Amino acid sequence: MPIVTIVGAGVIGISWARLFAGAGWEVRVSDPRPDLEQALQGIDAAAVADLAEALRDADFVQENGPERMELKRTLLNAAAEHAKGDAILASSTSSLLPSALSEGNPAADRILVGHPFNPPELMPLVEIVPSPATSPEVVERAYAVYESLGRQPVRLKQEIRGFVGNRLQKVFAEQASYLVQQGIIEPGELDTLVRNSLGLRWATIGPFESRHLGGGPGGIRHLAANVGSQMNFENGMPDPALNEKVFESVEAAYGTGVDSYRELAERRDRRTRAILAALKEADEQED
Ligand SMILES: NC(=O)c1ccc[n+]([C@@H]2O[C@H](COP(=O)([O-])OP(=O)(O)OC[C@H]3O[C@@H](n4cnc5c(N)ncnc54)[C@H](O)[C@@H]3O)[C@@H](O)[C@H]2O)c1
Incomplete structure (x- = not known):
């Protein structure tokens, strides 16, 4: 063994x-x-x-x-x-x-x-x-x-700080905090938005395949020339001095402490298992 x-x-x-x-x-x-x-x-x-x-x-x-x-x-x-x-x-x-x-x-x-x-x-x-x-x-x-x-x-072919997953996550987390700080959306609503769009999409196909399909038969080139051509705004960065407000609104949405942690972690794991099982079943039907 x-x-x-x-x-x-x-x-x-x-x-x-x-x-x-x-x-x-x-x-x-x-x-x-x-x-x-x-x-x-x-x-x-x-x-x-x-x-x-x-x-x-x-x-x-x-x-x-x-x-x-x-x-x-x-x-x-x-x-x-x-x-x-x-x-x-x-x-x-x-x-x-x-x-x-x-x-x-x-x-x-x-x-x-x-x-x-x-x-x-x-x-x-x-x-x-x-x-x-x-x-x-x-x-x-x-x-x-x-x-x-x-x-x-x-x-990974080479080392890089934060590797790939956390570099992507960092960009996403920064923009999410920025949008909350700017008063555009509350954390709970942002989570609902992501779960029902990008999160679900990225559990099935990754961001590159998603962009390639988003352009229809013309693929990623068509998407870049069409929808992508107007995505020419600056994203902006969150202000560290305003982080406290973001933390407070996340805590207000989801609670704090051991009991709340346990409950949320159990729900996260239950849902993760359900998605993995459903994807496995879908892939088996395809084979
Ligand atoms: N939490 C996450 O989401 C996550 C995800 C991926 C990777 N990681 C990485 O995993 C590692 C651990 O993270 P974590 O979240 O489990 O942290 P944690 O604080 O929950 O656990 C760290 C553990 O290390 C123990 N420790 C302290 N000194 C030690 C020693 N001399 N010998 C052995 N153990 C010792 C502590 O007692 C503690 O139990 C970190 O490098 C972190 O970057 C964390």
């Missing part, structure tokens, strides 16, 4: 642990949090407080510590020292460059970013981001591991 060590058991690490365990891996989880055992309840995974011990003989390491460069470097150095000599060392980081994470690490050729979307056990995408030092063979092996977990890995 292959061994995975999950380093860091917060929102992301716990979900990876459940995913690997469900796929038949021996799962060890290391995190200094005092309630680690409790956090792993219902997951077939061992809580191992000592990091070196958790890493011993690991075939795969998924690092999910806090988003701090120095701490992540320390964790990856420990992984290089204690995991198997050919183990893949993957970081879940949302934006840090793998070349920076692996600086001075003797296992730099085995380090890459395996960036999930939250929660990794449900969201199919894993962005695989190699540094210039990452061996292509390691990228291939990481791809195969994530695929065997039922994920949809996508390989």
Whole structure:
């Protein structure tokens, strides 16, 4: 049975642990949090407080510590020292460059970013981001591991801060905040708008295919010359000084605190599962 060590058991690490365990891996989880055992309840995974011990003989390491460069470097150095000599060392980081994470690490050729979307056990995408030092063979092996977990890995050709998913998300989040700050729309209405248009569209076909279809038989060229020709306005950027107002209106729309979080996260996961099941069924009918 292959061994995975999950380093860091917060929102992301716990979900990876459940995913690997469900796929038949021996799962060890290391995190200094005092309630680690409790956090792993219902997951077939061992809580191992000592990091070196958790890493011993690991075939795969998924690092999910806090988003701090120095701490992540320390964790990856420990992984290089204690995991198997050919183990893949993957970081879940949302934006840090793998070349920076692996600086001075003797296992730099085995380090890459395996960036999930939250929660990794449900969201199919894993962005695989190699540094210039990452061996292509390691990228291939990481791809195969994530695929065997039922994920949809996508390989970036080169590293870039924020990778692809979060660069796109950043542009979108900035414009959404800008529109709320300008008094154009409330957050709840913006969410309704997106769920019933772009969100639904992008769950079925991506933005490029969508644009290509939007132009009719003339494709993306026709769309660019027609509708696109009038999209010549500046988007504008949100004012950081007005963020507090945006936060307040989001909290007013969705509530705060543990109970509200649990309820909303459950609804999110239920709906995500429903969409994934419906897409699977539609694709099976097509085959
Ligand atoms: N939350 C998201 O939506 C999301 C999505 C994709 C990727 N990520 C990335 O995943 C990583 C973890 O994010 P999160 O949201 O789970 O954060 P989190 O704060 O929920 O969890 C971080 C965990 O790291 C633990 N930790 C602290 N010091 C440690 C150490 N020395 N050794 C081991 N564990 C230690 C903490 O106790 C905590 O449980 C980050 O790099 C983040 O960028 C987060």
